[in-house]
Amino acid sequence: MPTRKPCSQRFPTPVLFGSALLSGLLATTAHAQMRLEEVIVTAQKREQSLQDVPVAVTALTRDAIEVNNVVDVNDLSGLAPNMTVRPSAGGVNIPAFSMRGITSYGVVAGSDKQISIYLDGVYIGSPRGSIFQLPDIERLxxxxxxxxxxxxxNATGGAISIATRDPLGEFAFRQKLGIGNRDYLRSDTTIDLPSFGNLSAYFTYSKEEQDGDIDNLGAGVTWDRTGFNYGKQTSPDTLGDVDSESFFFSALWEPTDALSVSYKFDYATDEGTPTGNALVSDLYTGTLPPDGAAFLNLLAEANPDLLWNGKTTRPNAVNNAWSVNRDQEVQGHNLTVTWEISDNLLLKNTLAYREADVFQPADISGTSGWVIGDFVAMFVGLPGDTPFCYACSQSNGESEQFSNELQLTWDGDWGTVTGGVLYYDSDDESGSPRDSVNTFIFGFFPEYVVPNGNQGYSLNQAESYAAYAQAEIAITDDLDLLAGLRYTKDDKSGNFVQGTPEAPVFNKFEYDDDHVDYLIGVNYAISDAIMAYAKFSTAYVSGGSVAGFGFEPEEAESWEIGSKADFLDGRLRANLALFDVSYDNLQTAQSGANVEGAENISVLIVEGGKLEAQGAELELTALPFEGLTLSAGIGYQDVEFAEVTDEVAATVFAVGPNAFPNSSFEPTLVPEWNTTLSANYESEPLFANAYLSLGITGIWHDDIRLESNPGRAAATPFGSAEFSPATWNVNARAALKSIEFGDHWVGEIALWGRNLTDSDELNFVTNFGGFVSGTFEAERSYGIDLVLSYE
Structure with missing residues (x-):
């Protein structure tokens, strides 16, 4: 068996080559030792150099996190090739990811996500409430x-791994205060405590507030929910408000050089308001039943000024009288024990518990607050001053999870083996509060008292057991064989409760299945500076049942070839990945209103067929001269349905008696091309140790399809809402850092801006058949940060 070279020997200082133009730009004798910093990642569940890992991974540096003000997963959109993130409609803090052709929601209990989120190695199961702020991101x-x-x-599209920092082991203090437009205020307070023997700790408290970017014409309406213990709530003045608090604590005990015990606790609350929903199409009655068509026509006549009439840019005001502040609470505990048994063997155990609770009434249709006119009141038999909402959600989500993962890593001369076992248990509930109205409300609210009538509630309990192993074996000095295998067993059970409190209907289910995933690949060191790899891998999303409607696991098979290369004495880095992935039994979230037999179900999972995606991803980083770093990420993806089931096609009227002419079914929320360009500059000291730090990032995507059926878009008032147009979004930050005040105190002052181009395009739409509603890019924001640190 050949002896494998350590990474430091296999990838020493790269050789110099490249075009004459690029060489001229980057070459310099004055800074011969200048090179890009090594980036450490854990993409294979162990620490490695980014350039040694046969995985297409984007590692965001501290500079990128700071310039783009990344505090939660929503802020990641566009920062990696072929990845976008958009908040789903409904205000319940569910991110809608797209990556390599797949779109991931996980909007209902009993369903899972195609793109997983990990926090300090712990999988976050429930998507509800998974958007929360973390103030101490060390690596992303x-x-x-x-x-x-x-x-x-639940990682067929990919995974996002967030790591927080450990304690410093000595006293340190940092206070950051930010102010900005729309009454923006943020305060971050961090205190590292002096170590006590082998024990060190720190904590951070953060508070952020900002007014929303859309005025609410329905502000001041009070909804009485005392019938089910939520009291009275008043519709806010603005929509898109930020009102969050978070607390983070970390402790590290290192009794010996070989043993460490880490405990981390995060707690966050969110009382912000949902983003504004607006009508983005005229009313359409062509496929509706006669009564529905007549009603919508009469409604339009009674409220002509409140229709949005096909405008697809962010409005100044909407009437979302039903929307109120959300009530979200998230917390987690993580206990990680790491034991270096020998120079070659490392044992790691991660024990974790998390829980989340979210309640959010939100207007999804953009119609709440419409007042029924006299003529329409005669039609529906309600008083003329009754507020109306065509589709409003009153969603409650409660989840808790427990997990334990034991991992063993062997690193020897002949290769590396990582193996482990995992146990995961979760309880997830979502829907309208019990003894309440349906999650989607098609009705009226006389006297502003929410009726205590129907209920629609999903309860899901899941257990998962897994064992895995992955080996990287040296065949020659330059050639490695990569192989991995994972066995998973899923057990799920649950209930969907609907009907009145006096006569509830129970839809129980049980699900039991197992699955095997595998990976096989090769890594080849073309030279000391270039590593190429090729691999075939599989993954799956667990099957299950929602409201008694079962669905099979979604499966993915992927080919990928790529390279990791450092050129020009380590001052130019180029990482390339080419991929071809097939998704089978695609799981799609659909309204039950469009599924036969599920008319009373708000959202369920429908098997959508087969999806094919091919594409390329290129990431470039260059250091043209001391202090300036230039980066570019370019993504291309060609995505199409190879097979569409009649069930999912029917949800967009592509089959059946209501089919539109030239109907088809196209992927949504997936741009074909996307680009990220960034520049970061740090000056020489201007005075004492103070220096200037400048950063700017431009994020571009081409047209993004929002409507699945082009035939329906052409035949209805969907209009320009069929696509979100190509647009640039620019973030920037300029800071004067390391301003010294005495021996230990250091200050910083920074100006920053997000969405400086003030992009106001649609980013998410919901089609109700009769009309379309949508949410929009958040308005430009800007401000100033003041930082004072004791070091």
Missing amino acids: EVLRGPQGTLFGR
Whole structure:
């Protein structure tokens, strides 16, 4: 068996080559030792150099996190090739990811996500409430493509791994205060405590507030929910408000050089308001029943000024009288024990518990607050001053999870083996509060008292057991064989409760299945500076049942070839990945109103057929001269349905008696081309140790399809809402850092801006058949940060 060279020997200082133009730009004798910093990632569940890892992974540096003000997963959109993130409609903090052709929601209990989120190695199961702020991000990695072997189920599109920092072990203090437009205020307070023997700790408290960017014409309406213990709530003045608090605590005990015990606790609340929903099409009555068509026509006549009439840019005001502040609480505990048994053997155990609770009434249709006119009141038999909402959600989500993962890593001369076992248990509930109205309300609210009538509630309990192993074996000095295998067993059971409190209807289910995923590949060191790899991998999303409607596991098979290369004495880095992935039994979230037999179900999972995606991802980083770093990420993806089931096609009227002319079914929320360009500059000291730090990032995507059926878009008033147009979004930050005040105090002052181009395009739409509603890019924001630190 050949002896494998350590990474430091296999990838020493890269050789110099490249075009004459590029060489002229980057070459310099004055800074011969200048090179890009090594980036450490854990994409294979162990620390490695980014350039040694045969995975398409984007590692966001501290500079990128700071310039783009990344505090939650929503802020990641566009920062990695072929990845976008958009908040789903409804205000319940569910991110809608797209990556390599797949779109991931996980909007209802009983369903899972195609793109997983990990916090300090712990999988966050429930998507509800998974958007929360973390003030101490140390490292953030975006892993693109199926990750079924090491990261397990529910990662057919990829995974996002967030790592927080450990304590410093000495006293330190940092206070950051930010102010900005729309009454923006943020305060971050961090205190590292002096170590006590082998024990060190720190904590951070953060508070952020900002007014929303859309005025609410329905402000001041009070909804009485005392019938089910939520009291009275008043519709806010603005929509898109930020009102969050978070607390983070970390402790590290290192009794010996070989043993460490880490405990981390995060707690966050959110009382912000949902983003404004607006009508983005005229009313359409062509496929509706006669009564529905007549009603919508009469409604339009009674409220002509409140229709949005096909405008698809962010409005100044909408009437979302039904929307109120959300009530979200998220917390988690993480206990990680790491034991270096020998120079070659490392044992790691991660024990974790998390829980989340979210309640959010939100206007999804953009119609709440419409007042029924006299003529329409006669039609529906209600008083003339009754507020109306065509589709409003009153969603409640409660989840808790427990997990334990035991991992063993062997690193020897002949290769590396990582193996482990995992146990995961979760309880997830979502829907309208019990003894309440349906999650989607098609009705009226006389006297502003929410009726205590129907209920629609999903309860899901899941257990998962897994065992995995992945080996990287040296065949020669330059050639490695990569192989991995994972076995997973899923047990699920649950209930969907609907009907009146006096006569509830129970839809119980049980689900039991197992699955095997595998990976096989090769890594080849073309030279000391270039590593190429090729691999085939599989992954799956667990099957299950929603409201008694079962669905099979979604499966992914992927080919990927790529290279990791450092050129020009380490001053130019080029990482390339080419991929071809097939998704089978595609799981799609659909309204039950469009599914036969599920008319009273708000959302369920429908098997959508087969999806094919091919594409390329290129990431470039260059250091043309001391202090300036230039980066570019370019993504291309060609995505199409190879097969569409009649069930999912019917949800967009592509089959059946209501089919539109020239109907088809196209992927949504997936741009064909996307680009990220960034520049970061740090000056020489201007005075004492103070220096200037400048950063700017431009994020571009081409047209993004929002409507699945082009035939329906052409035949209805969907209009320009069929696509979100190509647009640039620019973030920037300029800071004067390391301003010294005495021996230990250091200050910083910074100006920053997000969405400086003030992009106001649609980013998410909901089609109700009769009309379309949508949400929009958040308005430009800007401000100033003041930082004072004791070091």
